[in-house]
Amino acid sequence: MRKKIPLPTFILWLSPLVIVFTILSSILYGAKDIGWSTVWGAFFHFDSGNVDHQIVMYSRLPRVIGAILIGAFLAISGAIMQGMTRNYLASPSIMGVSDGSVLAITFCMIFIPNASSLDMIIYSLIGSAIAVGIVFGFASLLPNGMSPVRMAIIGTIIGTFLSSISAAMATYYQVSQNISFWYNARLHQMDPNLIKLAFPFALVGVAMALFISRSVTILSLGNEISVSLGQRTVLIKVVATTSVVILTGISVALAGNIGFVGLIIPHITRFLVGFDYRWIIPCSGVLGAIFLALSDIFSRFLNYPFETPIGVVTALIGVPFFLYLIRKRGGLKHA
Template identity: 65%
Template sequence: MRFKISLPGVILVMTPVLAVLLCFFSILYGAKQITADIIWQSFIHFDPENVDHQIIISSRLPRVIGAMLIGAFLAVSGALMQGMTRNDLASPSIMGVSDGSVFVVTLFMVFLPDAPSTLLITFSLIGSALGAGMVFGIARLIPGGLTPVRLAILGTIIGTFLSGVSAAAASYFQISQNVSFWYNARLDQMDPALIKLSIPFAIVGLALAIGISKSISVLSLGEDVAAGLGQRTWIVKLISMLAVVILTGISVALAGKIAFIGLIIPHISRFLVGVDYRRIIPVSAALGGLFLALCDIISRFVNAPFETPIGVVTALFGVPFFLYLIRTKGGGRHA
């Protein structure tokens, strides 16, 4: 009896193993050295009076779990955006979705500084929708605005504008230090309570992404082809953007703006498993989580004993990849 082994299956099977290894190394390395024995003891015999145990359970474990979740969310968002628009340059950070979240989060901190954390996620989701709506709405009004490179340029312009307004508001209301967290994402400040609050939103966003994956595969062939096959393309796009807004919004609420995950990972996934989004989406989630957790570990060694902002590490990979896409494909994908 022969068993057929598929690459997506291998990736998804190996993901838990690699995730456990990354969790171990993420907990092991940091400003304070912690031994493997202490890590083991903190899980089987947690002592609330032990400082090392508190660091592991309250800080380092939520940090790596949050990194994996955020990486997965952003990678899935990027995959949906690239498939929906047939634009190789599409990602939440480039299309203004992340900047929209940061903008509204800034307003939230200015006008509702004492509001509960649940509202932070809500406002971040509203901001994601605002950013996406501004970019795609203005793109439709400009001749050729929906072409890949122009859409990327427009997203960058609007994102920069929203970031500038946010920075100005933060400076005027003297909350720059608080808001800087969302611009220079630092996973070490991950809030375990906020992670728990984000889980229901994440389930909805990922369920929408998986549920729409077959339709995205058809839509990625072109709107005319999809319409010819009887697909209501506007419904597919609406559901896709809803998933993107949810997943990007909770990512920003958890750790701030992190760029390039949604750009790089979907391309790697597509290269590994082909053009079927029923495979691309789960593989993107797996690779995205592992990639951001790995970048987080690397950030601790770049300028040890100080931590390098995670955005700097992802940019080391993302900027060359972005330039490569512009040079080789111009952002467009041709079926």
């Protein structure tokens, strides 16, 4: 009798084919459709004088690669946050982490106008770390502050506050035009050089996430159970938080603030593969990559021939999903 392949394994095996299909679709279709022969020529016989070749190599290819990486990073961050806090509503966008990165980048653009791309990444990471510290600090001080709904409210309030400071600073110092990229998450302005610079940081963040995946599974059972099993909970939380800070900070530095990916994808993944974070984290990464890349393709046709901001597309799916979670599981912690 033929042995059935476990669903998590099937997802990971199938994902490379789906990602390749998504990359090709993203390159082929947009405001201007580009034929297979042109794409082939751009890859293997690049002509700098050919406008279509330039669109493929300098616009659409970096765009889809960026979408895949960001989708994976945000989904992994959301999975870690939900497992670590046992909170179904946790995600980088809802907990204010992304807004902290935007504030730090705004600060960098105003006071260090000649900052390099690497400086932008580092400031974005610092902003993520500060936001995480503020949100968890407030949550720990308030009665029942770690409950899912209260923590989501705290994160939303802190995120809105940080975002407001960013907007006020950008307006006062007249850099709103420059900083608008990070508010509106324009994937079509993806910088290939920034992707190259961010890649080593991303490898560290993903490696940390995979390394602690088994520990996050135990942590998701509750702090008391984790301690009774001999787990060093403080160390695991520090490593998990560092991974979230790195992956979220990189995502914001690459394309700005994109919401709801880190909320939606971990739930879908958990439904498909169960509650073992050794599977949830890698599967969330591949599903998040595919989700954001497909959302980007959809954004090009939602109001054709004009592009819809990617944040609008993710919000169309994410807001109803968020409200559903509040209604169904808002008072329950992640089991």
